[in-house]
Amino acid sequence: MANKIITKDLNLYYGTHHALKDVSIEIKEHCVTGLIGPSGCGKSTFLKTLNRMNDTIPGVRVTGNVLLDDEEVYQNAVDVTQLRKKVGMVFQSPNPFPMSIYDNVAYGLRIHGIKKRIIVDEIVEKSLRGAAIWDEVKDRLKKSALSLSGGQQQRLCIARTLAVQPDVILMDEPTSALDPISTMKIEELMSELKKNYTVVIVTHNMQQAARISDYTAFFLLGELVEYGETSQIFSMPKDKRTEDYITGRFG
Amino acid sequence: MIKKTSITEKRKRPLDKLAYFGIFLFAFLVFAMVVLFVVYILYNGIPGLTWEFLTTAPNPIEQTIGILPSIINTGYMILLAILFAVPVGVGGAIYLCEYAKNKRLIRIIEFTTETLSGIPSIIFGVFGYVFFCTLLNLKVSLLSGALTLTIIVLPTIVRTTGEALKAVPNSYREAAQGIGATKWYMIHTVLLPSASRGIITSIILAIGRIVGESAALILVSGGSAMYMPRGNFFEQIMGSGATLSVELYRYAYSRGENGIGFSIAVVLLAISVLLNLLVKLINKKLGTQKAES
Numbered sequence: 001m002a003n004k005i006i007t008k009d010l011n012l013y014y015g016t017h018h019a020l021k022d023v024s025i026e027i028k029e030h031c032v033t034g035l036i037g038p039s040g041c042g043k044s045t046f047l048k049t050l051n052r053m054n055d056t057i058p059g060v061r062v063t064g065n066v067l068l069d070d071e072e073v074y075q076n077a078v079d080v081t082q083l084r085k086k087v088g089m090v091f092q093s094p095n096p097f098p099m100s101i102y103d104n105v106a107y108g109l110r111i112h113g114i115k116k117r118i119i120v121d122e123i124v125e126k127s128l129r130g131a132a133i134w135d136e137v138k139d140r141l142k143k144s145a146l147s148l149s150g151g152q153q154q155r156l157c158i159a160r161t162l163a164v165q166p167d168v169i170l171m172d173e174p175t176s177a178l179d180p181i182s183t184m185k186i187e188e189l190m191s192e193l194k195k196n197y198t199v200v201i202v203t204h205n206m207q208q209a210a211r212i213s214d215y216t217a218f219f220l221l222g223e224l225v226e227y228g229e230t231s232q233i234f235s236m237p238k239d240k241r242t243e244d245y246i247t248g249r250f251g
Numbered sequence: 252m253i254k255k256t257s258i259t260e261k262r263k264r265p266l267d268k269l270a271y272f273g274i275f276l277f278a279f280l281v282f283a284m285v286v287l288f289v290v291y292i293l294y295n296g297i298p299g300l301t302w303e304f305l306t307t308a309p310n311p312i313e314q315t316i317g318i319l320p321s322i323i324n325t326g327y328m329i330l331l332a333i334l335f336a337v338p339v340g341v342g343g344a345i346y347l348c349e350y351a352k353n354k355r356l357i358r359i360i361e362f363t364t365e366t367l368s369g370i371p372s373i374i375f376g377v378f379g380y381v382f383f384c385t386l387l388n389l390k391v392s393l394l395s396g397a398l399t400l401t402i403i404v405l406p407t408i409v410r411t412t413g414e415a416l417k418a419v420p421n422s423y424r425e426a427a428q429g430i431g432a433t434k435w436y437m438i439h440t441v442l443l444p445s446a447s448r449g450i451i452t453s454i455i456l457a458i459g460r461i462v463g464e465s466a467a468l469i470l471v472s473g474g475s476a477m478y479m480p481r482g483n484f485f486e487q488i489m490g491s492g493a494t495l496s497v498e499l500y501r502y503a504y505s506r507g508e509n510g511i512g513f514s515i516a517v518v519l520l521a522i523s524v525l526l527n528l529l530v531k532l533i534n535k536k537l538g539t540q541k542a543e544s
Contacts, residue, residue, distance in 0.1 A: 053429060058352060081431045089429035095422035097441055107440070108430040157426070164430050 004029040004168060004198040005050060010064035012045060012054065019045050021222045022064070027215075032190055032199045034230065037204055041219040043202045047170050049073075050200065051087035052080050068168070070170070082210035085112060087168040088161035093177040094153035096145035096160070101128075101137050104145045104156055108164035114129030123163055130196075132189050151182020156191065162197075169193065171201040175208070187212050206246055210234050218242045292520065296513035298413060315353075316511060324393060324492040325462060325522065326471075331397030331488065332404060332461050333454065339401070339406030340449060340457075345410070348416040349438060361413075368406035373436065375403050376467030384471055393488045396472030399466060404457035411456065415449020416442060451534045456524050462519060465496040472497075495519050 003047050005027040012020035020042050027033050035043040048054045049066060052073060066073040073083060085108075089211045096104050114120060124141075128134040133155040137148070144190050145156055154174060161169055175183040190212045193199055210230060217227040218239075226233060226242045237243045244250055292457030351357050379399030380391075389395045419442050427437035443450070473491030481487065493501065495515050503512030 051429070053425070056424075056428065078461055081433055084429060084431040089425075091422060091429070093422065095426045097423060097426065098445055107427070107432075110440075111430065111432045111436055115515070160426075161430055 001028040001031065003027065004069065005109075005200075006065075006067040007049075008065040008067075010046075010049060010066060011062070012042075012049060013061045015058070015059045019047070019222050025217060025224060025226045025227055027198065027200060029198050030194050030196075031214040032194050032201060032212055033215045033217065034209035035200065035202045035217050035219060036209045036245075037202075037219035037225075038245070039204075042222040043217075044172050045222075046219065047172055047200060047202050048089075050091055050168070050170055051084050052078075052088060053084075055080065075159070081111075083162050085172060086166055088164060088166035090154070090157050090161055090169065090171045090174050092173045094150055094157050096148070096153050096156050098144065098146055100142045101145050101148070101156060102141040105159050105163050108160060112164060123165075127159040127163040128156075130162045130193070131155045132185060132192070133159060149182070151178050151185060153181065153188070154178060154186060158186075159192075166197065168198045168200065171199065173202050173204055176204055180207045183208075206234075218245060283518045289520070292513055292516050295510065296515075296517035297513035299510050300517060305518070312475045318495065318515060321493050321495045321498040321515075322518065324472075325494040325496075327393050327463050327488055327492075328397055328400060328468075328494050329458055329526070331394065332400035332519055333457060335397065335401040336404045336408055336457060337454060340405050340453070341412050344407075344412035344416060345438060345442075349434065349442070355415060361410075364406040364409050367402075368410065371466075372403055372464055373466040373470075375399055376378075376470040378402075379467060379471040390489065391471060391473045391491045393472050393490065393492055396468050396494075397488070399467055399471045400461050403464065403467065404460050407456050407460065408453040411453030412446065412450050415446035417444045418449070447534065451530055455527055455530050458530075459523060462492075462494075462523055462526075463496055468494055468497050469500070495522070 003026045006025070008024050010020055010023040011018070015111070023042075023046060035047060037043045045054065049062060050068075050073070054060045054062070062074055066089065068083070072078075080210075097107060101237070102124055105127050106120050109115075109120055109123060114160060116121070125134065125138075128137060136152060137143075137156070140147075145153065148156060154177075158169075158174075175186050187208065190199060190201070194214075201209075201213065213230050215228065216230045216233040218225045218233065218241075220241055226237060226239045228238075233242065234246055237246060303315065304317055306319050307315065308320050309316050309318075311489070347357055347360060351360075376399065379395055379402070382392050383389045383395040383398050389398070423441050423445065425439060427441050428434075432440070473493060481490065495518060499512050499519070500517040502508040502515065
């Protein structure tokens with residue numbers, strides 16, 4: 001399978017704190033890649049380097065390479081707006097805007113200059129269907145997004161990301177604030193999404209990584225300890241530290 | 252060793268009762284004072300409120316008194332000062348909260364604005380007189396008055412808007428930027444609508460300040476409301492004229508006409524209440540457009 005994102009010797013510093021150490025990874029297209037590791041291991045930080053969401057934090061310095069479709073993400077010529085259109089993001093807790101359901105999904109389209117009503121209507125429906133929430137909200141598109149339940153809000157946020165037609169979707173612990181049933185719905189959605197998108201997901205929950213991801217990367221103290229097919233990582237990890245972590249000896 | 256007690260044994264808590272009584276009393280006092288104040292003003296002011304009083308200019312020869320010129324002047328003052336102060340104040344708050352990176356500079360500016368909002372307005376009056384009336388040669392005029400008022404209300408607007416922006420959850424900023432919104436796009440589509448309540452509050456406070464200001468305006472826009480503003484819009488704002496509060500001061504203090512003072516106070520109260528209601532109504536309209544839950 002083709003590589004979608006490649007990082008080479010990626011280092012990231014928050015001021016003097018060395019948060020990512022020489023991370024080199026090849027993320028496969030149309031796969032779900034799970035990032036696991038204990039709190040503070042750098043998995044979320046790594047995720048955010050892929051669409052440069054770390055840019056907004058003062059004092060961050062990045063060295064090394066991130067290649068998206070063989071194009072360097074960290075070069076001056078990059079328009080972060082275009083980058084984030086291609087590499088969308090879903091956050092830990094659902095964060096819909098205080099607008100209607102429809103406007104939430106249409107938000108991204110308007111950013112990128114798509115204003116024609118018929119086209120917007122069509123993409124909104126397609127995105128909501130893609131996020132498996134259309135049937136629940138189709139009769140109340142004009143209602144506030146804040147009236148939805150947490151799980152629905154998170155799927156709405158996924159729809160909002162899908163609407164700008166990204167190639168890659170980054171998810172930062174998307175189910176950690178949700179109940180088990182909503183979690184299950186989003187996990188089911190993930191296997192659908194990978195048909196059209198490349199998905200990278202940070203998760204605290206190892207069972208979740210085992211269930212949904214094709215590849216798994218284990219981070220520890222800013223280092224990428226081990227990366228490989230999920231079945232291999234969970235059945236016969238090569239590194240002792242990976243084994244200790246997935247068998248629950250620490251973390 | 253704590254003594255074993257039954258859960259049905261009621262303890263007397265005199266301090267709790269006293270505190271409750273005290274708090275209730277104070278709350279009642281606040282309420283009663285406001286009611287008393289309003290009733291007193293209405294009682295003394297309403298008898299003097301005639302149609303003639305509201306719709307004519309004072310005429311010293313026929314010895315009639317009217318406040319139409321000062322109502323118009325007050326209107327100008329509100330319009331101009333809000334027009335100047337809101338864009339500058341909201342813009343400044345956006346800069347401080349969303350763009351400025353230098354933490355120390357932000358703290359200095361915030362400290363300065365807070366200090367400014369506590370300075371007696373007569374000092375702004377002296378500054379306005381020297382700077383706007385004399386140095387910029389705007390004369391003693393409504394325009395000079397509005398500019399001085401702009402400086403007086405700016406700190407309030409910057410601070411209130413800033414607080415409102417800070418209260419917008421960071422997740423909105425992340426969400427917008429995560430799908431490729433530029434900073435400005437995010438600000439005007441998500442942050443400003445979310446902060447609109449705070450901005451509206453700052454405008455209400457500013458209007459209150461503008462309507463109520465007298466000391467500074469006596470210096471920079473003149474104390475007389477004898478004549479109706481004349482000429483076109485520009486000529487009118489370049490002329491001098493007293494607002495209602497200045498007139499109130501003049502009648503009640505320098506001429507000892509307390510009755511007229513109370514009548515003007517009734518008009519001022521009515522204007523404040525109406526403007527507050529209007530601004531709240533606008534806010535509600537904006538709110539329903541956003542589809543609140």
